[in-house]
Amino acid sequence: MSFYDQLKFDANGLIPAIIQEQKTGRVLMMAWMNRASLEITIATGKTHFWSRSRQKFWMKGESSGHTQTVKDLAFDCDGDTLLIQVEQIGAACHEGYKSCFFRSVEGNGNVKTTEPQLETPEQIYGKK
Amino acid sequence: MSFYDQLKFDANGLIPAIIQEQKTGRVLMMAWMNRASLEITIATGKTHFWSRSRQKFWMKGESSGHTQTVKDLAFDCDGDTLLIQVEQIGAACHEGYKSCFFRSVEGNGNVKTTEPQLETPEQIYGKK
Numbered sequence: 001m002s003f004y005d006q007l008k009f010d011a012n013g014l015i016p017a018i019i020q021e022q023k024t025g026r027v028l029m030m031a032w033m034n035r036a037s038l039e040i041t042i043a044t045g046k047t048h049f050w051s052r053s054r055q056k057f058w059m060k061g062e063s064s065g066h067t068q069t070v071k072d073l074a075f076d077c078d079g080d081t082l083l084i085q086v087e088q089i090g091a092a093c094h095e096g097y098k099s100c101f102f103r104s105v106e107g108n109g110n111v112k113t114t115e116p117q118l119e120t121p122e123q124i125y126g127k128k
Numbered sequence: 129m130s131f132y133d134q135l136k137f138d139a140n141g142l143i144p145a146i147i148q149e150q151k152t153g154r155v156l157m158m159a160w161m162n163r164a165s166l167e168i169t170i171a172t173g174k175t176h177f178w179s180r181s182r183q184k185f186w187m188k189g190e191s192s193g194h195t196q197t198v199k200d201l202a203f204d205c206d207g208d209t210l211l212i213q214v215e216q217i218g219a220a221c222h223e224g225y226k227s228c229f230f231r232s233v234e235g236n237g238n239v240k241t242t243e244p245q246l247e248t249p250e251q252i253y254g255k256k
Contacts, residue, residue, distance in 0.1 A: 003233050018146055018155060025153025027146060030209040055187075074242070076228040078219050081158040083229040093205050100204035101211040105131050105170075114202070 008080040009035060014050060015082055019092065022071045022085035028092035029100040031060075033082065045070050047086060064124045066090040091118045094125075136208040137163060142178060143210055147220065150199045150213040157228040159188075161210065173198050175214060192252045194218040219246045222253075228241035 009015050011019030021028055033041065037048040037057055047060045047068040072085035093100040096119040106115050108109045137143050142160045149156055159177040161169065165185055168176045175188045175196040189195030200213035221228040224247040232242050 003237060003239050006239070016144060016158065018158060022156060027148060027155065027211050030144065030146060030204065072232050074229040074232040076157065077223050077225075077230070078228070081228075083155050095205050097205075100206070100209075101202040102205070104200050104202040109131060111131050118219070 003071065003075070004035070004038075006079045007075060007082075010080070012052075014052070015080060017049070017082040017084055019047065019068060019084050021088050021092075021098075023087070026099050027101060028033075028068075028086070028088060028098070031108055038082075041070060041084075042073070047084065060092075061089065063093070064090070066092065066124070068092070091124065094121060096120050096124055130131075132163070132166075133204070134207045135203060135210075136149070136206065138208070143208060143245070145175075145177070145210040145212055147175065147189075147196060147212050149220075151201050151215070154227050155229060156214070156216060156226070166210075169198060169212075170201070181205075187220065189217065192222070194220065194252070197247070216230075219252065222249060223253055224248050232244055 007015060013034045016030055017033050018030050019028045031049040032052055034050045037050050037068045049058055051058055064088050068086035068088055070084055070086055074083040091098055096117045097115055098118060102113055102115050104109050106112055135143060141162045144158055145161050146158050147156045152238055160180055162178045165176040165178050175187055194217050196214035196216055198212055198214055202211040219226055224245045225243055226246060230241055230243050231239050234240055
């Protein structure tokens with residue numbers, strides 16, 4: 001039995017993938033995969049996703065150079081979420097932070113930024 | 129402005145919440161919250177979710193005693209995913225593993241179990 005048979009893609013054929021930096025344990029981002037993007041992720045060792053907003057297949061880092069090399073691929077008890085350990089080049093977040101989860105809510109409801117911005121989006125996407 | 133205004137709940141009023149054990153960095157599970165379950169999570173300091181399959185509000189650990197105390201609540205750049213750091217009592221997974229992500233896919237496509245089962249479901253849910 002293929003492990004794909006143990007996965008549950010949703011009504012849109014998608015499954016959420018949590019991306020964690022293996023060496024630090026930092027959760028970098030969450031994005032969606034369809035079966036084709038998961039297959040190419042496994043075949044190439046680089047993460048590929050399905051963009052729900054753009055309805056488009058994309059390789060993480062295709063514009064920014066900030067690719068992710070897969071180190072481990074796990075799935076949960078219900079088979080409806082993936083957890084992928086990666087080696088991350090540069091910032092995972094398109095806003096230039098290492099992690100997309102760079103903001104936390106404090107007890108008083110205020111929002112604080114919890115990590116430095118490594119690059120601005122202009123620095124990332126302006127360069128050709 | 130409330131941080132709720134920076135969140136995007138989906139068409140069903142839900143947002144995915146990644147739960148990470150703060151002291152180890154282990155990603156424990158992913159579950160869904162609606163606004164009410166997020167509000168009560170913040171108010172009580174214990175994680176509460178919305179079960180899509182049961183269409184029911186639940187506190188993590190209400191049956192098993194394996195509650196999660198919130199240590200940090202972060203949200204991502206798009207405001208459509210939460211990352212919650214917790215202190216976990218016992219196994220997070222209803223199958224008795226610390227993490228729901230206890231299975232990884234090996235290079236040959238085989239699935240391996242990557243952590244010990246701490247308790248059986250019967251041990252967790254059989255006890256009253």
